Amino acid sequence: MGYARYEIIRANGDRIEAGYAVQAICEKDGCNEQIDRGLAHLCGKDPRGDDHGCGGYFCANHLYGDNQCESCAAKADEVNRWVHPDTGEEFDLRDRFLPAGARYDSRSPVWKHQGEWRGEVPVLAHVLPQGERAVDTETRLLSEGEWEDVGRIVYRQMTQAS
Ligand SMILES: [Zn+2]
Ligand SMILES: [Zn+2]
Known part of the structure; x- marks a missing residue:
């Protein structure tokens, strides 16, 4: 075609x-x-x-x-904006996440929202960065613990590297 x-x-x-x-x-x-x-x-x-x-x-x-x-x-x-009800922190659900303070490595799994919700809270799946294929069935809630989006972590790693 x-x-x-x-x-x-x-x-x-x-x-x-x-x-x-x-x-x-x-x-x-x-x-x-x-x-x-x-x-x-x-x-x-x-x-x-x-x-x-x-x-x-x-x-x-x-x-x-x-x-x-x-x-x-x-x-x-x-549609993709989610505000944490307690902290007021805003998240973009299209982002990939890691626990706050973690280092990003392009071969290691990240956490990603894949459309699943528990009540009002987005569920994160444990996925490989390429292709977003799940590595296991573990899930986390975006409201639990502190998360950072991978873009911000990568930026920090780039600006701190010398
Ligand atoms: Zn134009
Ligand atoms: Zn349009």
């Missing part, structure tokens, strides 16, 4: 041509950047729109994080 040109039906019922050979302009209001309708410019993963995005096409300046437009990225941030 080729991805150069194909027809899709959008969530609103419009029939459009998509694919990296199809010229378009960024769909952000007021932006006239020339783009194509390839997957690189797509908000989300499905041109018809899905849980990840709206299926709009945007220039590099108007796609954020996980290939999402501004409003979809904001929505995803909100």
Whole structure:
């Protein structure tokens, strides 16, 4: 199957041509950047729109994080934000975590939320950093003990290394 040109039906019922050979302009209001309708410019993963995005096409300046437009990225941030009820600490459930103070090693398991909840508290699974495959069936609660996201640990390790 080729991805150069194909027809899709959008969530609103419009029939459009998509694919990296199809010229378009960024769909952000007021932006006239020339783009194509390839997957690189797509908000989300499905041109018809899905849980990840709206299926709009945007220039590099108007796609954020996980290939999402501004409003979809904001929505995803909100959905993935969890506030610890006691400490008020905010977590992004897309992050990978380690117990506070731990060292990160790219070959060692990390803790990751995989959609499971216990009551109001996100459950963390013990997974390998590559592919997020579970290493065992152990789980932890994000409310138990102190956690740090791997991004922050890596940053600290990089800035402290000399
Ligand atoms: Zn979007
Ligand atoms: Zn744009």
